[in-house]
Amino acid sequence: MALPAAHARSRERVLRICATGGDAHALRVRLLREFRALLGAEAFAFLLTDPVTAVGCAPVARVPVMPELPRLIRLKYLTRADRWTSLAGAAALSGVPEDERGPLWEELLRPAGVRDVASAVFRDRFGCWGFLDLWRYGAEFGAADLAFLDAVAGPVTEALRRAQAGAFPAHPPGADRPGPLVLLLSPDLRVRGRTPGAPAYLAGLIPPEEGRAPVPAAAYNVAAQLLAREAGVDPNPARARVHLADGLWLTLRAARIDDGPGTGMPAPSDDGPGTGMPAPSDREIAVTIEETTPADRLDVFCRAHGLTARETELLGHLADGADTGTAARAMSLSAHTVQDHLKSVFTKTGTRHRRGLLARALGT
The missing domain is CATH 3.30.450.80 (Transcription factor LuxR-like, autoinducer-binding domain)
Known part of the structure; x- marks a missing residue:
């Protein structure tokens, strides 16, 4: 209209x-x-x-x-x-x-x-x-x-x-790298406990008003997605990657606490529904906060810069240490075509050479 x-x-x-x-x-x-x-x-x-x-x-x-x-x-x-x-x-x-x-x-x-x-x-x-x-x-x-x-x-x-x-500058040397940090939530998403460093990173995600504690909204969202998975509302993993500051990306994950004997706290899982017994709704939820892995960071970097599937594949090979010839063989392409793809990646990402490209993409 x-x-x-x-x-x-x-x-x-x-x-x-x-x-x-x-x-x-x-x-x-x-x-x-x-x-x-x-x-x-x-x-x-x-x-x-x-x-x-x-x-x-x-x-x-x-x-x-x-x-x-x-x-x-x-x-x-x-x-x-x-x-x-x-x-x-x-x-x-x-x-x-x-x-x-x-x-x-x-x-x-x-x-x-x-x-x-x-x-x-x-x-x-x-x-x-x-x-x-x-x-x-x-x-x-x-x-x-x-x-x-x-x-x-x-x-x-x-x-x-x-x-x-624009949130992918090279990671500043000596910057603090978190984790893993843990926030413990009740089944209705009330904060029950946290590791000492968690509030500082939560405050970085959503700066609180003067004199107020940080609001862990990002943790609430990840935990709520876990509830949605358990209820069959949405199958996506209870995981979110978010930029904090200065090129530092964090990954938040949510999982139920396993209260079985001798099991301790489980590692958050991206397994889909139906992979085991349903998590009891009265168990507490652990939300972990840690620096995004290079592979997960690379994925967001490629998507955010609008790289094609071939350009993304090439950047993955470069991140693994491949040179032009090795990447060309792995992709069944000529070295000339690989160079053309690389020039396109440089243009889209605003970089001039491989070292700067990988530093931004991987946070190294």
Whole structure:
């Protein structure tokens, strides 16, 4: 549909914001200012996501039920209606029959006086880069509002991906490398305990207000994804990779604590449902925080820079120490073709030589 004049003007402003770019936090703050001015949303949550698992992390949010944040995130992940992992375009909760809106609406949003929620996902062929929820208390979102969100989804997705690509400078020498750190959560996602270093890294992900403890929202999201897997809502692993600062990427994983005799704390697993006995819902959840491995970092690096499958394969061989001839043989290509692929990688990543490329990609 053709956008109304106000929506069309706002779309042009959004395009300029996306073209200007910037880091992922500043970009989302500017976009939210424009979205809220046009759409009148009283509350919001704009999260980055792991491009593969689509698990949220590093939110920019304002929710009026902050004391209920663990419950809000848990119910969000357990709700199927308008779930970002299945959205094909912007959607409003008002378009879903009330008896199909799920536990987030029934248990929290409706009792809190929310009238409608507009949701959008920012996904391309390289992965899922974020999702957005806008809450209204006074009125429902209209068709023009959803058409506007659809019209800006492509540029916003590209801008978010570029912002993530900018989070790969070479790892500064001597920088602290975490972990593994552990946060222990109750089944309803209340913090039960943590290792000493965990709060500092959580504060780095979401800087707290003066005098307040850090809000472990990234840990809540990973743990909520574990609950969603157990409930059969979404099969993706309970894992998220997130940029902290200065090129340092962290991986958060969630797993149930095994209370069997002599077993101790299990290593978080990415095994799918059906690989063993279901985890009892009353067991505590361990969320681990550690530096992202070079292989996982390389995967995000390639996706964020929009590398093709062949370019990604080549970079993997280079990361393993291959020279041009070895990579050419492994890929069944000529050395000339490998060099052409490498030049394309240099262009896309803004690097000039292999050492600088690998330093950024691997964090070495």
